[in-house]
Amino acid sequence: MMKMLRTLLLMRRFEEMLIQAQxxxxxxxxxxxxxxxxxxxxxxxxxxxADEHLVTTHRNHGHLLARGADPARLFAEIMGKxxxxxxxxxxxxxxxxxxxxxxxxxxxxGGAIPLATGAALASKQLGRPGAAVGFFGDGALEEGVFFESxxxxxxxxLPVVLLCENNSAGALGQSxxxxxxxxxxxxxxxxxVLPFGxxxxxxxxxxxxxxxEAMRAALERARKGExxxxxxxxxxxxxxxxxxxxxxATGETDVAYAWQPERIPxxxxxxxxxxxxxRYLREAIAARECDRAQILEVDGEVRRSLEKALxxxxxxxxxxxxxxxxDVFAAPEAR
Amino acid sequence: MADLTYIEAIRTALREELAHxxxxxxxxxxxxLGGPFGATRGLAEEFGERRIVNTPISEGAVxxxxxxxxxxxxxxxxxxMYADFITLAMDQLVNHAAKLHYMSGGQLAIPLTVRxxxxxxxxxxxxxxxxxEAWFMHVPGLKVVMxxxxxxxxxxxxxxxxxxxPVIFIEHRALYWTRGELADGEALxxxxxxxxxxxxxxxxxxxxxxxxxxxLEAADELAREGVELEVVDPRSILPLDVETIAASVRKTSRxxxxxxxVETGGFGAELxxxxxxxxxxxxxxxxxxxxxxxxxxxxxxxxxxxxxxxxDHVMAAVRRTLA
Numbered sequence: 011m012m013k014m015l016r017t018l019l020l021m022r023r024f025e026e027m028l029i030q031a032q033x034x035x036x037x038x039x040x041x042x043x044x045x046x047x048x049x050x051x052x053x054x055x056x057x058x059x060a061d062e063h064l065v066t067t068h069r070n071h072g073h074l075l076a077r078g079a080d081p082a083r084l085f086a087e088i089m090g091k092x093x094x095x096x097x098x099x100x101x102x103x104x105x106x107x108x109x110x111x112x113x114x115x116x117x118x119x120g121g122a123i124p125l126a127t128g129a130a131l132a133s134k135q136l137g138r139p140g141a142a143v144g145f146f147g148d149g150a151l152e153e154g155v156f157f158e159s160x161x162x163x164x165x166x167x168l169p170v171v172l173l174c175e176n177n178s179a180g181a182l183g184q185s186x187x188x189x190x191x192x193x194x195x196x197x198x199x200x201x202x203v204l205p206f207g208x209x210x211x212x213x214x215x216x217x218x219x220x221x222x223e224a225m226r227a228a229l230e231r232a233r234k235g236e237x238x239x240x241x242x243x244x245x246x247x248x249x250x251x252x253x254x255x256x257x258x259a260t261g262e263t264d265v266a267y268a269w270q271p272e273r274i275p276x277x278x279x280x281x282x283x284x285x286x287x288x289r290y291l292r293e294a295i296a297a298r299e300c301d302r303a304q305i306l307e308v309d310g311e312v313r314r315s316l317e318k319a320l321x322x323x324x325x326x327x328x329x330x331x332x333x334x335x336x337d338v339f340a341a342p343e344a345r
Numbered sequence: 346m347a348d349l350t351y352i353e354a355i356r357t358a359l360r361e362e363l364a365h366x367x368x369x370x371x372x373x374x375x376x377x378l379g380g381p382f383g384a385t386r387g388l389a390e391e392f393g394e395r396r397i398v399n400t401p402i403s404e405g406a407v408x409x410x411x412x413x414x415x416x417x418x419x420x421x422x423x424x425x426m427y428a429d430f431i432t433l434a435m436d437q438l439v440n441h442a443a444k445l446h447y448m449s450g451g452q453l454a455i456p457l458t459v460r461x462x463x464x465x466x467x468x469x470x471x472x473x474x475x476x477x478e479a480w481f482m483h484v485p486g487l488k489v490v491m492x493x494x495x496x497x498x499x500x501x502x503x504x505x506x507x508x509x510x511p512v513i514f515i516e517h518r519a520l521y522w523t524r525g526e527l528a529d530g531e532a533l534x535x536x537x538x539x540x541x542x543x544x545x546x547x548x549x550x551x552x553x554x555x556x557x558x559x560x561l562e563a564a565d566e567l568a569r570e571g572v573e574l575e576v577v578d579p580r581s582i583l584p585l586d587v588e589t590i591a592a593s594v595r596k597t598s599r600x601x602x603x604x605x606x607v608e609t610g611g612f613g614a615e616l617x618x619x620x621x622x623x624x625x626x627x628x629x630x631x632x633x634x635x636x637x638x639x640x641x642x643x644x645x646x647x648x649x650x651x652x653x654x655x656x657d658h659v660m661a662a663v664r665r666t667l668a
Binding site: 063077095096097098099100106107116118121123125129131132133136154165166191336339342 | 368370395396401403407408436437445449452453455485486496507508
């Protein structure tokens with residue numbers, strides 16, 4: 011429980027700090043944030059074994075942190091520093107930690123889906139029983155490779171968990187029980203998957219327990235060699251992700267909102283009413299799994315460690331410009 | 346020594362690498378049935394359908410799945426039935442396979458081989474005849490190999506499969522049933538080394554794929570007139586062995602570049618620039634190109650014949666350099 015709490019706060023604080031760092035002049039390019047979706051990634055990744063694989067998308071910071079990436083090296087990668095995980099060649103859009111099982115971050119919508127399916131194929135062929143998880147947004151379901159991959163995942167019973175993070179729930183049409191977008195004809199996303207014979211469920215992506223329940227079933231199925239699963243985790247788009255550049259549109263999260271909702275500024279109440287992190291804290295207190303003092307203590311520790319990590323990244327040197335030309339091709343290995 | 350057709354040489358390379366390395370897999374449409382031209386005939390019986398994997402007609406996701414599997418240590422050999430169909434897989438090939446090593450700062454390697462066949466053969470029309478190699482050499486992270494003989498087809502395919510990078514292995518359909526001698530044993534051919542396939546002193550013809558044979562025919566005919574052509578086959582256009590080509594140009598002082606792809610934006614344009622960068626002072630005539638005109642490949646047999654560059658085009662180009 012305390013681990014989940016810390017992971018959620020780490021994810022939230024990392025990106026709040028990232029937004030503030032850019033506002034105060036740290037130089038790096040465009041980035042996307044995972045704020046509002048933390049419960050999905052934290053819950054799902056918590057259940058993965060160390061030898062299992064993941065492919066993620068442009069909203070990747072949370073996934074990497076939940077898997078145990080060092081925030082200092084992740085900040086450094088986002089800033090294009092030599093100490094970054096990818097030596098500054100990946101940036102936020104392609105941050106990868108292979109030793110934690112990540113097979114890249116694809117910033118092409120839908121790109122992660124065949125890669126994750128391929129990782130599952132390799133696991134199966136190499137006789138390493140384990141699941142591969144592909145994270146992607148609802149927009150990826152508009153791409154052709156989604157359907158092609160579903161077909162092969164079903165045909166070959168591949169141990170892949172396709173985790174669709176639908177962060178546009180709550181928009182137009184949702185109240186009528188329909189998919190909110192105007193760019194996909196399906197009324198429910200899972201209806202796109204079921205004809206392939208792949209089990210598909212939709213869960214509340216701000217509910218850690220609900221995500222874990224769906225994920226547990228999917229992982230068990232994959233690990234037993236029974237095949238692929240699809241999970242739609244529904245969250246709402248954080249207002250700070252609406253502008254072209256992420257902004258702290260709902261202010262910095264105050265953990266006390268979990269027990270003093272009156273402290274939430276009126277203009278942000280609608281958002282925090284369905285914020286998964288605050289919900290998790292509130293429910294943990296209600297279930298007496300932790301108390302306010304413990305939450306404040308973890309939050310303080312997370313902030314201090316992130317401040318140190320951010321300082322490391324800001325002070326870290328940029329790579330030698332000549333290194334832009336290395337790693338174009340892999341060197342032949344000894345065989 | 347063995348006498349094999351080009352397609353038998355490809356099958357031999359696949360069989361040897363499948364036997365040599367359990368992480369080698371073949372994926373493609375109908376590959377377990379032997380493929381449309383028989384390149385994989387008998388492999389499913391020998392190695393099982395676990396390793397010779399029939400895929401749906403889904404070039405994009407198959408390329409992505411092979412890329413993901415390669416990142417985890419498989420050595421997939423993906424057969425794309427016609428080079429024209431690789432357009433459906435360009436995102437996975439160009440944005441993913443080619444870049445994962447670089448974008449990850451060297452953490453990941455993608456030992457992926459993509460076999461395609463191309464060429465204007467048999468009145469196949471504009472969607473089954475294109476030569477697309479220049480697209481791939483324009484993408485950092487991809488190697489591009491174009492064997493012209495059975496020996497090179499075998500030796501280069503084995504090297505491609507063992508390479509830790511994505512390699513686009515471009516076969517020519519018209520060469521499939523041509524024969525040639527193959528050395529015994531592994532007979533690996535390193536990627537990135539050109540071959541001087543005929544020695545001469547009056548002009549150099551750098552030709553790729555089917556045009557190598559065409560250039561040799563032109564050389565035979567010109568020899569009767571006392572013109573000695575040197576014919577160089579780069580064998581891989583990326584990496585490109587500029588030094589071997591430049592050495593030939595320094596010797597002959599004349600260069601003709603011949604390929605079947607359309608001339609505009611083609612490999613010949615790149616090579617001409619690279620040669621003049623290092624051997625301009627040695628050139629006694631402008632560099633000539635022999636290539637297809639800038640049009641889709643026509644379907645009708647007479648139009649197709651008019652479109653494909655041949656021996657007469659090579660001879661005319663050589664004569665222009667000697668004029």
